[in-house]
Structure formats: structure tokens, C-alpha cells
Amino acid sequence: MTRIALDQIAHSYLPKPDGKDDYALKKIDTIWDDGAAYALLGPSGCGKTTLLNIISGLLTPSEGKVLYDGVDVTNLPPEKRNIAQVFQFPVLYDTMTVFDNLAFPLRNRGIEKKEVDKRVYEVAELLELTPFLKKKAKGLGADSKQKISLGRGLVRKDVAAILFDEPLTVIDPHLKWLLRRKLKEIHEQTGITFIYVTHDQVEAMTFADKVVVMYEGEIVQVGTPRELFENPEHTFVGYFIGSPGMNFLDCRLDGKYAVYGDTKIPLSEKTIEMAKNINGPLQLGIRPMYIEFDLDGKEGSIPVEVSKIEDLGHCRIVTADLSGNELKIRIPEGVNIQTGTQKIFFPPEWTKLYSDGKLINKGAI
């Protein structure tokens, strides 16, 4: 089994990159543990697919090294790496039957017929493709086609990781979650590393053990879905994950408080300690669900103007105005809030401070 390490990877599609903006990937340094399910999450154009193609070998990075178990494979073509990739649109060999499609990678590698048959039947069973084996691959539905694409990776015994590039894009919504669950099941049964590219946070959160968030060619955070939610290490993670996203306020530090306009927000001691040495503008961030309505006049509560309350069924989203900045606050059922002036409270343990987009009070609770 294989541990994949990216060592100082950077890539530019231009022959002579000039400056940071010419790079599609800027300095990626990360390790993909064996057997884990990763989601690579980020908006369109952030370099997810580029990174994936570098791992699989379809693309040679401009700088840095790709290591499989410590062995440098940077210049090896994809067929020489023990890796498989499933693309956004199902790729099939139209003229072949499903069986031949699945057998194709094995036959290309000169594996004997008995072994090929055995592997294909196993994988077909696993993917529930057995009834279609004799059929032409062309006539099948998009979900079956995508399963075949996956199957071509699974049949190879040596495959250490399977890379998925937004594989559910063309699947009907009602089949999406079925297929996603199937993927998860296969991951558990095979123990192969899965790296799953998506721009859909729900997909990433439900599929992966670990989510890798990318933004403008950089990895901004790697963590479990819970870590990403509770402890966004970058303002982008806060904004991109969660619905609605994190609230941000430009602020400065003044003694024990973060000051926004003439509002003073109390911070924890540790946070103050960590923020003291930072120069430049600060941003305060807090998840909508952690803002509390202060009904009995705590110290440090802040008056806001509540303008709108939306009921989403399982919760309500309050839109409030804090000296010109809009805040979203998520309140559980049973709490009654009226529009008009209300007092809110920012619990210091959930109040994050960011400088230049990066979290500065990491671990300060």
C-alpha cells in the first residue's frame, strides 16, 4: 500500500511563469495517508483538477516532487504509477462490452486470461454490474457508466489510490446519493485510498474522512468535516463551508477586546496573547450558530438591529445589522426572537481572529 506525498509542488500552465499569479498551483506540500477517503474541495478554477492530474501523472508539475512511499515518481507516466482515475464524464470504450471494458486495463498489462476473468467477475459483483457484463457499454445509464469507469481502476490489483474528478456531475440527483453511498461502501471494503474532487461541500463532508480545502492554488486547510466547521483555519474555509457561511467583521485589537466601529467584542485571554504581535488588519469570524442572543443582559453583549427571520424548518436564520455589517445568526427551534433591536453575545471560545485570511488564534479556547 502506498503513501502519497507531494513535496513543494507548484505548477504553471505557462512556459515561463512570472510571479505568483501565473501559477495554477502555488507550493503544495501535503501527505495523503494510505487507505483514507479524502475530499478535495474548492471552487471552480482553484486548481483541484490540476492537483489531481499531478498525482496521477497526467501532468508533470513545473516544480516539486511527487513521492509514492518515498520513491520519486514525478516523471513517471500514469500507466507506470499504481493509480486509477475516474473522470467527470464517464469514459467508456463504446465498441466493447462491459466485460471487455473492465478487462481492458488488465489485458493491456498482459495479465493471463484466468486471472482477468476472476478479477472482472469480482469487481462486477462488487459494483453490481454482473447482469450487464455481456452488454455493450454504450447503452447503459450514466450511473452504470461511471461505475464501469471506477471498475477499470478497481480490477487492477496494484492500485493504491483512485482519484475521482467530480464523478457525480452527470448523474441524476436521485441516483447521486445511491452512488455516493456505494463509493463509500467500496472504500470501506477495499481499503484503497480515495481522493475525491468536488466543489460541493455536502458531497465532500458526507464522503470523506478528511477534507482538503483548496483556494486559489493553495491548500488552506486539511481536516475532518468537524474541524473544518468548528475551526476554520482560513477565512475562505469559514465562508465556503457551512450554510450560511461564517460572519466576518474587520476589527482591531484594543486591550481585551476586538473593536469593530464602536463595538467592543470580548476575547479570550489566549487569543489576546496570540494576536498581540500581529501587525496589519484583523478580521473577526464567528459561525452563525455560535452567536447567542442575550436575553438576560450578560457583560459584553452587543445591540443589533434584527431585520429578517427566515424559517428553514429545522432552524431559523436571523439577519441582523451591526453598525452597517450584516450578520447571519442561526437559532435553534424554541428560541423566540422578534425583529427590532436585540442584544447578542459572541462566546469568546467561538470567536476566531484572522490576519491576512489565516487563523491566528488556533487552539485558543
Added chain:
Amino acid sequence: MDKWEDNKAWFLVVPVFLIVAFSAIIPLMTVVNYSIQDILAPGKGVFVGVEWFREILSDSRLHGALIRQIIYTFSILAIEIPLGIMIALLMPARGFSSSISLVIVAIPLLIPWNVVGTIFQIFGRGDIGLGGAFLHKIGIDYNYASDSVDAWLTVLTMDVWHWTPLVVLLCFAGLRAIPDAYYQAAKIDGASKWAVFRFIQLPKLKGVLIIAVLLRFMDSFMIYTEPFVLSGGGPGNATTFLSQYLAQLAIGQFDLGPAAAFSLIYFLIILLFCFIFYTFMQNAEKENG
């Protein structure tokens, strides 16, 4: 009453009807009319029934022309289609070099038929032609005017030179329409170059290849100008294909009746082949859908 309120439709239909009538229906009906009469002088004909059809169908010169025609058409298809695919595969896919090679490949398509005939007539001459003189120099006795094999090869070369580019362009467009993911998946699956061609490129080219075969079939089945310019269908009748023979009958000998009967049979042959191709194409499309 309502029926007469929509008279506007007539204005739209009548021009089309007139154009089709004058360009297709009336000429075709004239041919049908000729084919059942013996035209003695302009305006003077005698009804002969299916006599001309019977005569034409048993005409050995026509049989010869038809066999030559079929051999010729299938030869050029057998050369141009694989050659066109090969060139399209070898052409650069992107960038400036791609545009340049496209232009170079397309040049023969811009040259009119009779000019192509003239080019090769001069090119193949033993005394002053670049190709002919060269062949003589290296000791090959080449003369398209007296040797029927040489004349055949010249006409074939001419067609291949003139029309392979069409196949190339169609295939090139077909190849560019294959998404990159196919090639990437094939790489990961460890497919050889041949396997990529056999299982990805060729199946994806099926549609354009059917069109290419259809176009080349129809055009080459009606070839007239090139052999006419080169050697007038000779030597003997070595390069007399169906069109040449038809022209000889109609214009050379003024046998309008037999020529008309011949035209109709000729027309039916092409129609039959096109129908077969069309059905084939429809089925292929259904399979894709």
C-alpha cells in the same frame, strides 16, 4: 371559406415549386420522355417503349464501363479513407503548426476538376512533365496516353491527390471532438497507441467516416472531367467510366434515346447506393443515441 384566407402560403410555395420544377422535375421528365422514344430529328420522335432499356442493359460497352467504374470507385475508397485517417492522425492538434498544415492539406480541394486534369496531363508527360520525365529518367516506361495501366494509375493518383484532403479534414474535425479524458483514461489503463486508435479514435470517427465514404462514393461514381482532360477516356476505353460513356452516347453519337435510358439506370444505381448508406447511417445514429 377559411381555406381561402390563407392565400399567402402560395407565395411561399410557388417559387420553390418553380425552382424544383425547372431544375429537377422537368429535366428528369424530359429524360424519361427521351428514353422511350427514338428521336429522329429535333421534335420528331417515335415511341419505342422499353426498347432502349433492353438495348442498353445488354450493351457490352456499358458493362465494361460499369465494371471499370466499380473497380475505380472501390480502389479510390480503399486508398483515400485509410490514407486520410492516417494523415489526420499525424497532423498536429493545436497551435500554429496545426493551422499551417490544415491550409496546406486543403489546397488541392480549391482546384477545379479540369485544372487538376490539366496539371496531371502536363505533370505526367514524358518530355516536359516533372513526374513523367523523372520516371523516364529512372528507367520506368511510363506513358498515360498509350498504356492503359499507366492511364489508370494516373487517374487514381489524381483523385487521391485531389480528394484525400476532404477525408483528412473530416477526420481531423472528428478527432478534435474527442474529449481529452478519453486519452487520459486510456493512458491510465495502459493502452497502447494501437489500442487507443482501435478502441477510442476509430469508434469516435465512425460518423464522419460514413459521411466521407458517402461523399467520395458519389463523387467518384460520377467522375468525368479528369479522365476526359487527361486522355479522353483512353487509351482505347481504359479510363472510360460511366459518365464518359454516357457523354459519348448523348453528345458524340446523338443517340438521345439510349443515352436517356442509360441516364435513368445510372441515376437508379447511385440512388440505390445512397439509400443503403443512408440506412446504415441512420442505424449507426440510433445505436449512438
